[in-house]
Amino acid sequence: MPGPRRKTAPERNDDNPANRREDLVRVAARLFREKGFDGTTVRDIATAVGMRSGSPFYHFANKHELLMAVMEEGLRLGLERSEAVIEDAGLPAMERFKRLVRTHYGILHDTGSDFIPVMLYDWRSLPDQYKRRIIELKDRYDDIWQSTLEDLQRQGLIRTDAKLARLMILGAINFSATWYHARSRAKNAVSLDALAEQTVALVTHPT
Amino acid sequence: MPGPRRKTAPERNDDNPANRREDLVRVAARLFREKGFDGTTVRDIATAVGMRSGSPFYHFANKHELLMAVMEEGLRLGLERSEAVIEDAGLPAMERFKRLVRTHYGILHDTGSDFIPVMLYDWRSLPDQYKRRIIELKDRYDDIWQSTLEDLQRQGLIRTDAKLARLMILGAINFSATWYHARSRAKNAVSLDALAEQTVALVTHPT
DNA sequence: CCTACCGATCGGTAGG
DNA sequence: CCTACCGATCGGTAGG
Numbered sequence: 001m002p003g004p005r006r007k008t009a010p011e012r013n014d015d016n017p018a019n020r021r022e023d024l025v026r027v028a029a030r031l032f033r034e035k036g037f038d039g040t041t042v043r044d045i046a047t048a049v050g051m052r053s054g055s056p057f058y059h060f061a062n063k064h065e066l067l068m069a070v071m072e073e074g075l076r077l078g079l080e081r082s083e084a085v086i087e088d089a090g091l092p093a094m095e096r097f098k099r100l101v102r103t104h105y106g107i108l109h110d111t112g113s114d115f116i117p118v119m120l121y122d123w124r125s126l127p128d129q130y131k132r133r134i135i136e137l138k139d140r141y142d143d144i145w146q147s148t149l150e151d152l153q154r155q156g157l158i159r160t161d162a163k164l165a166r167l168m169i170l171g172a173i174n175f176s177a178t179w180y181h182a183r184s185r186a187k188n189a190v191s192l193d194a195l196a197e198q199t200v201a202l203v204t205h206p207t
Numbered sequence: 208m209p210g211p212r213r214k215t216a217p218e219r220n221d222d223n224p225a226n227r228r229e230d231l232v233r234v235a236a237r238l239f240r241e242k243g244f245d246g247t248t249v250r251d252i253a254t255a256v257g258m259r260s261g262s263p264f265y266h267f268a269n270k271h272e273l274l275m276a277v278m279e280e281g282l283r284l285g286l287e288r289s290e291a292v293i294e295d296a297g298l299p300a301m302e303r304f305k306r307l308v309r310t311h312y313g314i315l316h317d318t319g320s321d322f323i324p325v326m327l328y329d330w331r332s333l334p335d336q337y338k339r340r341i342i343e344l345k346d347r348y349d350d351i352w353q354s355t356l357e358d359l360q361r362q363g364l365i366r367t368d369a370k371l372a373r374l375m376i377l378g379a380i381n382f383s384a385t386w387y388h389a390r391s392r393a394k395n396a397v398s399l400d401a402l403a404e405q406t407v408a409l410v411t412h413p414t
Numbered sequence: 415c416c417t418a419c420c421g422a423t424c425g426g427t428a429g430g
Numbered sequence: 431c432c433t434a435c436c437g438a439t440c441g442g443t444a445g446g
Contacts, residue, residue, distance in 0.1 A: 020415090036331060038245030041440060055415050057442065121328065123385070124243060160405045164397070167386055168379040168409055175378025178330070190371070198367045202375055202410050227431090248424065262431050264426065 010050025021059045023049045029070045029114035037067055037118075037125040067122065068130045074115025075137035078107050082144050093151035094204070100148060102196035104173050109182045109192060117177045142166065157204045169203055217257025228266045230256045236277045236321035244274055244325075244332040274329065275337045281322025282344035285314050289351050300358035301411070307355060309403040311380050316389045316399060324384045349373065364411045376410055 011027055013019035027048045031040040042063055043053045060066045085091075085099045107116050119134070126134065149162040149169075158165050176195065190198075218234055220226035234255045238247040249270055250260045267273045292298075292306045314323050326341070333341065356369040356376075365372050383402065397405075 017415095034331075036243070036245060038243060039332065042442085043440075052416055053440095054417080054419095054442075058415055063441065120385070124241075125246065159408045164402070164405050165409060167382070168406060171382025171385075172375040172379040175374070175382055178327075178378075179374055195371070198371050199375060201366045202372060205412055224431095249426085250424075259432055260424095261426075261433080261435095265431055270425065 008048075011048060012050045017059070020049070024056055024059055024066065025069045025073055026112065026114075028066050029073070029118055030112075032067065032070060032118045032122060033114040037063075037122040042066075064125075064127055064130060067118070067126055068134065070115050071119040071126070071134050072137065074107070074113075074119055075134065075141060077113075078104075078116060079137065079141055079144075081107070082141060086144055086148070093148060093155060094157060096148050097152055097204075098196065098200050100145060101169075101173065101199050102193065104170070105176065105192045105196050105199075108174070108177050109180060111182070120174055120177060145170065152204070156207055159205055165203070169199070172199060172202075215255075218255060219257045224266070227256070231263055231266055231273065232276045232280055233319065233321075235273050236280070236325055237319075239274065239277060239325045239329060240321040244270075244329040249273075271332075271334055271337060274325070274333055275341065277322050278326040278333065278341050279344065281314070281320075281326055282341065282348060284320075285311075285323060286344065286348055286351075288314070289348060293351055293355070300355060300362060301364060303355050304359055304411075305403065305407050307352060308376075308380065308406050309400065311377070312383065312399045312403050312406075315381070315384050316387060318389070327381055327384060352377065359411070363414055366412055372410070376406070379409075380406060 011023060013023055024045060028040070028045050031044055031048065034040075035044075042056050045066070046053050046056050056066065060069065081103050082100060085096060085103060088096075091099075107113055145166045146162060149158060149165050152158045153160075153162050153165070160168075180190075180195070182192075218230060220230055231252060235247070235252050238251055238255065241247075242251075249263050252273070253260050253263050263273065267276065288310050289307060292303060292310060295303075298306075314320055326345075352373050353369060356365060356372050359365045360367075360369050360372070367375075387397075387402070389399075
């Protein structure tokens, strides 16, 4: 008997269970971003990876654990990239800041990078018991920004309290998830590089 | 026969149908903000205003029209307050900007002001056919900010393109919906006045 | 990972 | 605005 009809070919790796799990997380991220956690059914996700409706529950105990996996993957990838920026010890704070800003825009808008937007916009759908684990990772990410902004503030390049600056700057960048669309062909489309540059120009005060 | 049990007294006005409609919009805004559009049932809303499950459909054709009414009310209130700021012709651009920032924080965090946060976080739940009407109002709101930021830029108080500045600054403020909680008793709690001040300090460059 | 299925919930409606 | 209700959908499961 044929499976359910699909409009597009399923996105699947080979049959290695670990890879199939990855498929689910990646596709879930995309669908959650597009339609929200509550607006996406487990059936939608299953179909998109070429499974039947009950099979995702072989990989995840329930839908919420799939949501957590999406967020966790986003923070894991984000931490990897941002820690690499920080580890370059010779970099001046201003240069570190510029790279962190550009990296964060990439995390939001690079192709296939749907994990962090899901965290930002479906945070309230995550049950409290799962939040702890994500918060732990999120705190590490915030720390990277925090220490960089404290350096900038000491140098007089930023005028406000470092913590508030962090919340506002990340807020400004995060909000681009609602209006920036990389695929847009509009003439006035801005590159991520330009966007990062403008963001830095807006909030820093060169002496 | 008694109605369904409630944990809290229903929030109701008198029986004037227009007032009951307002009750629904206000309560829906609060619940949508807390639990999301998809996470809130029409039954939840009905119970909270002291109606039975089918009765909201006497006031609204469907759940989506209730969502639209919430967003519309938010923009109506926001426009009212912001236009008042703009209309004071004698005001320097910098002072206008400060007041707009403070006003926007109020729109997000004043008691009972849940309409705009719903628009920000449940925008994708609004069907396209309803979006047009909301976009029209939203454009008027953006115009107020846009012209003020253009003035600031001409005076050299802001370093970036006015449109990008608008998106980034409103983004920074809007994102406070995810982390600022007016009721929080934390010692480091910041007032909306202080928040507005810090925001202005972050993005303006006094000469 | 599939088949076959269930229990619960939910938006919405007819008729008063 | 209430009563009584329906059709559809959905997360999740047993058994293989």
